[in-house]
Amino acid sequence: MRANPDARGLLQIAASTFRSDVLPHVAPEARFAALMVANALDIAEREFKGLDAAGHSMLDALALLYGEDADDALSGDELRRRVEALQHRLCIEIAAGDFDQDGQDVLMDSLEAIVEARLGISNPKALGQQ
Numbered sequence: 001m002r003a004n005p006d007a008r009g010l011l012q013i014a015a016s017t018f019r020s021d022v023l024p025h026v027a028p029e030a031r032f033a034a035l036m037v038a039n040a041l042d043i044a045e046r047e048f049k050g051l052d053a054a055g056h057s058m059l060d061a062l063a064l065l066y067g068e069d070a071d072d073a074l075s076g077d078e079l080r081r082r083v084e085a086l087q088h089r090l091c092i093e094i095a096a097g098d099f100d101q102d103g104q105d106v107l108m109d110s111l112e113a114i115v116e117a118r119l120g121i122s123n124p125k126a127l128g129q130q
Helices: 007-025 028-066 076-095 104-122
Strands: none
Touching (some): 007 028, 028 104
16 A cells, blocks of 8 residues: 555645645735646646546547447556547548538537547536536
């Protein structure tokens, strides 16, 4: 068993300490920058907590678009690489006009799912979460 906090635990401690002990003492002219730091820490913390779930949501959407297996066994870097590869493929195909005629409904559903997965990490309030 690990006695020290892992990276996620350290991030939680840093964010909590920053908000409770540092932010209240920041000069008004530096407050905006300090709030940006606090927000970045919050995003990083949410990313640690939900990255695989968001990755699987994006992979599900892309797999549906391409008629591929979503592979629920993927996680971490493998999942990230798979999603990035499919997103790269999608960008190339959109730029080439591959969806200009057929498949726009499935494309829009997939893009909506990808945006929602990303928003769940970067700005959950936009989705009514928190």
